[in-house]
Amino acid sequence: MPATARDRIQQSLKRRKLDALLVTQPENRRYLSGFTATDHSIAETSGILLLLAQGEPYLLTDSRYQLQAEAEAHGFRVKLYPRGFFTLLRRLLGSLKIKHLAFESHYFLHSTAQLLAKVAKEKKVELVPLTGLVEELRLQKSSEELARIAAAVRMNEAVFTEVYRSLRPGQTEKEVAQRLENAMRAHGAEGPCFDTIVAAGPNGALPHAVPTDRAIQKGEPIIIDMGLRLAGYCSDMTRTVVLGTPDPRTVAMIRLVRQAQLAGLKALRAGVSGMAVDRAARSLIEQAGYGDHFGHGLGHGVGLNVHEGPSLSYRNRKQLLPGMVVTVEPGVYLPGWGGVRLENMAVVEEQGCHLLNHDTTFLDL
Amino acid sequence: MPATARDRIQQSLKRRKLDALLVTQPENRRYLSGFTATDHSIAETSGILLLLAQGEPYLLTDSRYQLQAEAEAHGFRVKLYPRGFFTLLRRLLGSLKIKHLAFESHYFLHSTAQLLAKVAKEKKVELVPLTGLVEELRLQKSSEELARIAAAVRMNEAVFTEVYRSLRPGQTEKEVAQRLENAMRAHGAEGPCFDTIVAAGPNGALPHAVPTDRAIQKGEPIIIDMGLRLAGYCSDMTRTVVLGTPDPRTVAMIRLVRQAQLAGLKALRAGVSGMAVDRAARSLIEQAGYGDHFGHGLGHGVGLNVHEGPSLSYRNRKQLLPGMVVTVEPGVYLPGWGGVRLENMAVVEEQGCHLLNHDTTFLDL
Numbered sequence: 259m260p261a262t263a264r265d266r267i268q269q270s271l272k273r274r275k276l277d278a279l280l281v282t283q284p285e286n287r288r289y290l291s292g293f294t295a296t297d298h299s300i301a302e303t304s305g306i307l308l309l310l311a312q313g314e315p316y317l318l319t320d321s322r323y324q325l326q327a328e329a330e331a332h333g334f335r336v337k338l339y340p341r342g343f344f345t346l347l348r349r350l351l352g353s354l355k356i357k358h359l360a361f362e363s364h365y366f367l368h369s370t371a372q373l374l375a376k377v378a379k380e381k382k383v384e385l386v387p388l389t390g391l392v393e394e395l396r397l398q399k400s401s402e403e404l405a406r407i408a409a410a411v412r413m414n415e416a417v418f419t420e421v422y423r424s425l426r427p428g429q430t431e432k433e434v435a436q437r438l439e440n441a442m443r444a445h446g447a448e449g450p451c452f453d454t455i456v457a458a459g460p461n462g463a464l465p466h467a468v469p470t471d472r473a474i475q476k477g478e479p480i481i482i483d484m485g486l487r488l489a490g491y492c493s494d495m496t497r498t499v500v501l502g503t504p505d506p507r508t509v510a511m512i513r514l515v516r517q518a519q520l521a522g523l524k525a526l527r528a529g530v531s532g533m534a535v536d537r538a539a540r541s542l543i544e545q546a547g548y549g550d551h552f553g554h555g556l557g558h559g560v561g562l563n564v565h566e567g568p569s570l571s572y573r574n575r576k577q578l579l580p581g582m583v584v585t586v587e588p589g590v591y592l593p594g595w596g597g598v599r600l601e602n603m604a605v606v607e608e609q610g611c612h613l614l615n616h617d618t619t620f621l622d623l
Numbered sequence: 624m625p626a627t628a629r630d631r632i633q634q635s636l637k638r639r640k641l642d643a644l645l646v647t648q649p650e651n652r653r654y655l656s657g658f659t660a661t662d663h664s665i666a667e668t669s670g671i672l673l674l675l676a677q678g679e680p681y682l683l684t685d686s687r688y689q690l691q692a693e694a695e696a697h698g699f700r701v702k703l704y705p706r707g708f709f710t711l712l713r714r715l716l717g718s719l720k721i722k723h724l725a726f727e728s729h730y731f732l733h734s735t736a737q738l739l740a741k742v743a744k745e746k747k748v749e750l751v752p753l754t755g756l757v758e759e760l761r762l763q764k765s766s767e768e769l770a771r772i773a774a775a776v777r778m779n780e781a782v783f784t785e786v787y788r789s790l791r792p793g794q795t796e797k798e799v800a801q802r803l804e805n806a807m808r809a810h811g812a813e814g815p816c817f818d819t820i821v822a823a824g825p826n827g828a829l830p831h832a833v834p835t836d837r838a839i840q841k842g843e844p845i846i847i848d849m850g851l852r853l854a855g856y857c858s859d860m861t862r863t864v865v866l867g868t869p870d871p872r873t874v875a876m877i878r879l880v881r882q883a884q885l886a887g888l889k890a891l892r893a894g895v896s897g898m899a900v901d902r903a904a905r906s907l908i909e910q911a912g913y914g915d916h917f918g919h920g921l922g923h924g925v926g927l928n929v930h931e932g933p934s935l936s937y938r939n940r941k942q943l944l945p946g947m948v949v950t951v952e953p954g955v956y957l958p959g960w961g962g963v964r965l966e967n968m969a970v971v972e973e974q975g976c977h978l979l980n981h982d983t984t985f986l987d988l
Contacts, residue, residue, distance in 0.1 A: 298817065300665050301729065302930075321918075322831045361733075364666065368736040369728040369754055389734055436808055443801055452663065466687045553686075565667075 271311040281307035283365035285562035286392035363387030398581035410493035431469035447486035455483035462597035476502035496601030518588040532574030646672035648730035650927035651757035728752030763946035775858035796834035812851035820848035827962035841867035861966035883953040897939030
């Protein structure tokens with residue numbers, strides 16, 4: 259666990275008069291403990307952290323993960339639960355004298371919380387639902403994290419370039435998406451960090467299009483939105499490409515979206531709000547008369563999760579901080595015609611931002 | 624929605640004096656509505672069903688999924704929530720005069736349940752957490768579902784055979800797992816339905832081993848546990864293979880596990896308990912002195928989820944019913960040496976079971 263994160267959580271628990279916090283959210287668990295196991299589903303966890311306001315933290319897991327937990331989770335005591343998590347927890351609540359216990363309400367099933375409430379009642383423990391405590395620590399990345407994110411972005415660009423070069427009319431959206439995902443793994447990524455989007459022509463009008471069996475054609479805009487996970491950290495990048503010569507309308511759209519992206523990147527720095535950055539990019543699209551066709555926020559944070567804080571949207575009035583990593587991804591979507599989206603990632607700095615992407619093909623038509 | 628499922632849910636709601644049920648679990652949603660969208664995560668749903676004790680059910684979703692929802696969810700009214708799910712729900716609770724509302728406690732975040740409770744309080748609605756109501760309907764498969772599962776199993780065997788034929792010493796576990804997953808997609812599967820396991824030599828001693836960079840070697844047992852999803856339905860199959868000539872110990876282990884599997888399949892039929900089938904297979908392994916090295920249940924149900932009911936283990940005292948689909952997968956795991964697991968799928972019938980696997984290579988050494 260990063261020492262500062264541990265200190266900050268302990269201080270935070272003490273301030274709230276809490277004795278302990280159960281961490282169930284998988285990326286929070288990985289961030290704090292270094293334990294890299296993934297969960298099959300929210301109902302089948304590979305382990306739960308028990309952080310204490312005072313003293314060494316615990317990683318609670320089952321025998322399948324024992325070796326991995328002991329090798330990876332430095333500074334954690336690994337405890338197994340051969341008879342189930344709640345049997346072990348009941349015992350620890352007593353031996354550690356925990357009377358006020360927090361849990362991650364945003365990553366805890368209601369049915370599991372009912373079981374937890376039963377144990378808490380029996381042991382006379384007060385339960386406190388919390389959200390976002392660890393996520394908040396994760397907002398500002400350390401230099402090690404920034405290096406990992408930069409490596410993920412570099413690999414993403416290499417994969418994109420490789421597949422882009424072999425893009426031909428007649429290939430289906432699904433086929434191209436599959437090749438991108440295969441190439442991610444061939445380059446050494448853990449895999450895609452979200453389902454790859456390849457949306458050609460009219461299909462591009464949906465911001466979250468799912469690849470279809472439609473063959474891509476010359477001249478139409480093709481949105482490729484892809485992200486991979488490398489050593490835990492995510493990349494997220496979108497390009498809109500055209501095979502052959504784009505028509506003037508497509509060129510105009512790509513230029514507009516690119517101008518909006520540049521305006522967003524120019525506005526991006528510590529001290530301004532996520533809302534203000536969104537506004538800087540959005541106003542260009544609005545002035546061009548396409549405000550109603552840019553129906554999502556300008557960007558989002560990226561780290562261990564591909565979608566995390568901070569948000570660059572009207573919802574976020576908070577000041578951005580140095581070390582935050584965000585996407586800047588304006589888009590315009592026209593039903594029947596298609597869409598254009600361009601997405602880069604950047605690190606927020608005191609005096610501006612540091613662009614993580616180097617690929618500039620297709621950006622300056 | 625299968626008409627019988629709809630009737631049974633309506634009866635079940637009336638019996639419990641409930642006016643409506645919110646269905647959030649993705650496979651339950653697909654089963655009842657035919658809506659095939661997947662969720663990015665439990666916190667980012669592609670839609671929620673609102674089933675009524677009387678009247679036509681609703682599919683609540685957002686604009687990204689409108690076209691897909693309308694095309695797929697026959698018999699459902701599709702309603703969008705441009706201002707968020709709870710804004711729409713608040714309105715529907717009033718207009719539909721819902722006073723007693725159930726939700727899927729086992730697929731509902733605690734934090735979301737807190738928001739739901741707020742809305743319910745405001746609208747004077749009683750909230751009832753439920754688990755397993757739809758899952759119970761899904762236990763016995765229709766003939767259409769059985770055909771889909773059989774197709775998934777057939778494809779699984781074809782993929783396995785193809786990759787097995789090109790298996791060579793020196794290939795790494797990760798590489799083989801990747802080739803299996805690529806082949807699944809090349810054959811037309813939606814993808815793997817769980818992370819493929821390839822565990823060679825000593826790595827096979829962990830029942831849930833994760834593929835490593837270890838090169839596979841001649842003579843050692845290699846566990847390959849793989850499953851794919853085809854048209855929504857899952858397959859799950861394990862083989863233990865050896866390149867070159869297995870040593871006598873490996874042969875003896877595979878024979879033992881195969882005998883246990885045959886004993887399990889022989890015991891499998893409607894009217895016996897999941898526990899009894901587990902016992903039939905397990906007793907052979909215990910008699911051979913390896914009882915302590917078979918640390919998991921004999922099998923589990925398979926359908927839209929790769930792990931669902933019924934369980935073949937000491938925990939399940941209920942009688943099996945015709946049309947249930949289960950895995951039969953005994954294993955023996957010896958730390959330092961490795962493991963052997965063999966897994967087939969079968970349909971429970973009145974007088975016995977119908978084996979879904981045809982592949983018998985490697986089974987009868």
